[in-house]
Amino acid sequence: MFRLAVNSQWRKKRLLILCYHGISRFDEHLWRPRLYMHPEVFRQRLEILKQGGYNVLPLGEGLRRLQAGELPSKSLAITFDDGGYDFYAAALPVIKDYGFPITVYQTTYYSDHQIPVFNVVCSYLLWKAQDRVLRDPKELGLAEPLDLKTDSGRMRIVRKLVVDAEARNLTGFQKNDLAAKLAESLEISYDEIVSSRMFQLMNRSEVDELAAAGIDFQLHTHRHRTPLEEGLFRKEIQDNRRSLRKLGETAIHFCYPSGIYRPEFRSWLQMENVVSATTCDSGLASRRSNPFLLPRLVDTSDRSTLEFEGWLTGLASLLTVRKAAPQIIPAAAGSASRSADADQSALVRKPGGND
Numbered sequence: 001m002f003r004l005a006v007n008s009q010w011r012k013k014r015l016l017i018l019c020y021h022g023i024s025r026f027d028e029h030l031w032r033p034r035l036y037m038h039p040e041v042f043r044q045r046l047e048i049l050k051q052g053g054y055n056v057l058p059l060g061e062g063l064r065r066l067q068a069g070e071l072p073s074k075s076l077a078i079t080f081d082d083g084g085y086d087f088y089a090a091a092l093p094v095i096k097d098y099g100f101p102i103t104v105y106q107t108t109y110y111s112d113h114q115i116p117v118f119n120v121v122c123s124y125l126l127w128k129a130q131d132r133v134l135r136d137p138k139e140l141g142l143a144e145p146l147d148l149k150t151d152s153g154r155m156r157i158v159r160k161l162v163v164d165a166e167a168r169n170l171t172g173f174q175k176n177d178l179a180a181k182l183a184e185s186l187e188i189s190y191d192e193i194v195s196s197r198m199f200q201l202m203n204r205s206e207v208d209e210l211a212a213a214g215i216d217f218q219l220h221t222h223r224h225r226t227p228l229e230e231g232l233f234r235k236e237i238q239d240n241r242r243s244l245r246k247l248g249e250t251a252i253h254f255c256y257p258s259g260i261y262r263p264e265f266r267s268w269l270q271m272e273n274v275v276s277a278t279t280c281d282s283g284l285a286s287r288r289s290n291p292f293l294l295p296r297l298v299d300t301s302d303r304s305t306l307e308f309e310g311w312l313t314g315l316a317s318l319l320t321v322r323k324a325a326p327q328i329i330p331a332a333a334g335s336a337s338r339s340a341d342a343d344q345s346a347l348v349r350k351p352g353g354n355d
């Protein structure tokens, strides 16, 4: 059935856009298997693409050829969201072995500010300390009872920290101090986490270096959010481009942070000269797809090889019933002016969600 599907005319007219987030350097894949993949699993995926004779196209070329009806058989594109330092340190060495073209949707606030993404690091700290007791919770604005043992309990604590930080209009660096305090009260060395660059994004010189080496950088907003007010939304794109400096001119493809989209976003993106936008909704893109709602396959550690191959061939797309990613708009999304800081809330917002 795989062979029939992959060689079908139906598949030939479609582009599969793969979506990855993090490749783990330590134990991140144990903490969030849907966000981080072990590098060996990632290598197996690329090996399957190579052995299967898939045509991995640069994203822009793939989209152009999709529209022109000139896709080669078994075509796909590979995208990475966020542009974490782990892309540089853990994904790239694997990618280099295969030479596939890659697009990184780079969010830039935490690229400009080299500190761990606040709510992500808080979530990780709590997971690391799940068997411990948090000392002096009041100093962190937290009230007991605190449940560190369950994912939902830890999520509640992170949400409270994020909401409080937003309400107090804390800067990124103030939030970083708060995360350091949390680490201290959990008896974890924050310095080690910071110096390891876990949960940090690639800095500008790393982005420039990889761009010169052929990695394609595209848009993912500056602060990893999509405000519901046009001016603020468009500022996210402008700031994102500005931060990508000269790459900004070639950055015309966009990926919705957290996979959240609304009808009005299309015209705002078009006004910023964006020509395509990808979601976290599962599917293969066809000529009939809305170019501002292109589906992707979010590939995660908990997908089996069989399921992955099912998607490559297109068969899984035909069999899947539920395809859309959850559209939960974070409270802060419509009020980006409250804080100049990035939130990246979706990275920890829902255990089973897409970033």
Ligand SMILES: [Zn+2]
Pocket: 081, 082, 107, 220, 224, 257, 258, 355
């Ligand atoms: Zn993202």
